[in-house]
Amino acid sequence: MIGPSLGDYPFIVEYTYLAFLVGVLLGYLYFRQRQISVGGTLAVGYLAASLYQPVNAVVTVLISLVGYALIRYVILKAFLPRPRQVFGIGLAVGIACGAAWLAVAHWVLGMEQTGDAVTLVGVIVPGMLCNSLTKQGVARTLIPLAVMVPLAGLAGFLLALLSTTVAPMDLQYPADGPGVEVLFAVSAVSVLLAVVVQETTSGSWTLRTGGYVTAGLLLVAAFTDPWYLAVIAVATAITLAVYVPFSRAVPLFGKDRFIILCLLSLFLVTGQELLLYAFTDIRLGGPAGLVFAILPAIMANDLLQYGLRRTGGGMGLALAGCAVVAVPLLGFT
Known part of the structure; x- marks a missing residue:
């Protein structure tokens, strides 16, 4: 056979990374042009990356619509929540759905491999989309999403076809990683704890958790592949070391800052994965590795905005709470 097989795992891995990168850039450029956020900075990228299992991308959008309907037609009729409470409700609905x-998918439809795509989009993206639907309306959110996701997917497909033919990255995910149910459960607990920590602290003690899924995924990494902890720590340190002096010359805020952090994080984590494989034959990455690749950007963003004390304190609480659920699950599996 000449060239890669489109069903090959290496091709799927490279597709997810490249489609995600294109999707993030498209979502950012659309925001800069129209000032409309389609599920935040990452939603378009994660949905495009999950298109190799398209049913999961469709279900994710449907879940976000359920959350939107619940907030608009039930919750807003009872009381007027703050914007962050709306986001938290959207996250909770997304997790439940x-x-x-x-x-x-598993017990009724008999789908054995819902895995990687669900780990990418099943926990946090429904809440992000729900937030955009609530703030901007259905049409202004879903119409550009329906254009950008397939476009990013097509671009990712063509780039992956070129990459696997000319210069394959060989990013693989260890076969003995946790099952999708365990990963989803740990991530869900992490998200709920992050909402609690951030909503129940106030004033100068308003704590941040370095991202909603960060605590759970750090615990997953510690149990399944501790190399990821080192990779994430190095990438976070270098991201801050590069961005802080850059920001003094070119001050950036909001999405402008976050897009730079995401690109730095993706480059640094992926680069370390390639170096590890080149010199030690240790393979990291895989579709689920996209979540790990963005963690340094998310943690760096909180550190830059809220400082080490508030971010470190919140992460510590989230890690401790998440460990109560995660350690038995990960230890058992």
Whole structure:
């Protein structure tokens, strides 16, 4: 056979990384042009990356619509929540519906490989999309999403076809990683704890958790492949070391800052993965590795905005709470 097989795992891995990168850039450029955020900075990229299992991308959008309908037609009729509470409600609805979808996919439809795509989009993206739907409306969110996701997917497909033919990255995910149900459960607990920590602290003690899924995924990495902890720590340190002096010359805020942090993080984590494989034959990465590749950007963003004390304190609480659930699950599996 000449060239890669489109069903090959290496091709799928490279597709997810490249489609994600294109999707993030498209979402950012659309925001800069129209001032409309389609599920935040990462939603378009994660949905495009999950298109190799398209049913999961469709279900993710449907879950976000369920959350939007619940907030608009039920919750807003009862009381007027703050914007961050709306986001938290969207996250909670996304987690509940995502868990239901996992159960239906496995027990009713008999789908054994819902895995990688769900780990990418099933926990945090429904809440992000729900937030955009609530703030901007259905049409202004879903129409550009329906254009950008397939476009990013097509671009990722063509780039992956070129990459696997000319210069394959060979990013693989260890075969003995946790099952998708365990990864989803740990991530869901991490998200809920992050919402609690951030909503129940106030004033100068308003704590941040370095991202909603960070605590859970750090614990997953510690149990399944501790190399990821070193990779994430190095990438976070270098991201801050590069960005801080850059920001003094070119001050950036909001999405402008976050897009730079994401690109730095993706480059640094992927680069370390390639170096590890080149010199030690240790393979990291894989579709689920996209989540790990963005963690340094998310942690760096909180550190830059809220400082080490507030971010470190919040992460410590989230890690401790998440460990109560994650350690038995990960230890058992």
